[in-house]
Amino acid sequence: MAWEIARPSRMPAVSGVDMAGFRIRGDAPETLHAIPHPAVTIVIEFGDRSFEVRDASGRAHSASLIRGLAGTAAPARVKSLDCVQVRLSPLVAPAILGFPPAELGENIVALEQVWGRAAARLRERLHDAPDWPQRFALVQALLAERSANAFPVDPEVARAWERIMASRGRFRVEDLADELGWTRQRLWSRFGAQIGLTPKRAAKLVRFDHAVHRLVQGHAPARVAADTGYADQSHFTREVREFTGAPPTSAATEPWLTVDDRAWPSTLA
Structure with a gap:
């Protein structure tokens, strides 16, 4: 399985946010595991996808998603995937999500369920963008816009x-x-x-x-x-x-x- 990994030349202006781009290609599906990390994870996929991630209840997810502060590894079947993955500190996540990460628990939810049509529009624009720098700029702009929401943590x-x-x-x-x-x-x-x-x-x-x-x-x-x-x-x-x-x-x-x-x-x- 071949992995292409990209990093933005400049990190998002929003503190507590990190991101990377992934292009994964394989001859056949392989089983990987998304290992728990102390951050809320957003995966914004674009392109011709062939992947599936299962949550703790066994439900399959094969589109852009958000994963809460996970307690166990999530199995994933991946053949091909193009995505920008964002990691959010739980301190900034409430503003960007619109609710505290406690409401996610350890669950995986569809990104469109949280961001609505903005998620679909972003996916389309990422698909049309010619390179990683422009894709990162698109994601950073949306994160900056959403981070203006007033949702303070004590x-x-x-x-x-x-x-x-x-x-x-x-x-x-x-x-x-x-x-x-x-x-x-x-x-x-x-x-x-x-x-x-x-x-x-x-x-x-x-x-x-x-x-x-x-x-x-x-x-x-x-x-x-x-x-x-x-x-x-x-x-x-x-x-x-x-x-x-x-x-x-x-x-x-x-x-x-x-x-x-x-x-x-x-x-x-």
Whole structure:
């Protein structure tokens, strides 16, 4: 299977947004897995598509879609796909989506269900655009327009998310409430209502994301487990299985992870 990956020369002006372009071609359909990532994912496909992604309920999706903060890998059958993929921080996602990511949960929904006719128009314009720079400009323009929506996240929730991200999931979430001046119950309630995960689950996802990319880079599972805060290698193995459905050695070869160093360089920072 051949992968062409493009990156915009300039990142979107909207903070908390990243994007990449993909052109995937194969002689026959292959089964891949969309691995969980601490972001809301938008896939805007264009061209002659031949792919199918299944959500947790088993429903198939074969058009532009939005995926919430996922807890498990989504199986995908791919033969050909042209798309711009956007990753949204859950702090900016409410403005761009028009609702908090908590309403998505771990589900996959059709992009047209959220953006209406704007999604179809964007797909048509991406199809007609002659190159990746123009496609990225089209997507960036729509994101900037939608990000003007007033849908603020509580400053305390935003700070909690930023602390979890900065610590790569190793911050003691039990200490967050005291630091923010909230009760633990209020933090868990507001964070869950706006982000869609508990602070503890968010930290677990962020730590996994950092650790699994270390694995892809070629580090031994025992070394990764020790360096990223797991109790031991078996603890790390359990969490990799929980998020990917596979042992560490298999997860490290998943194409959606192995191309990240080209598509999302900041992921590996």
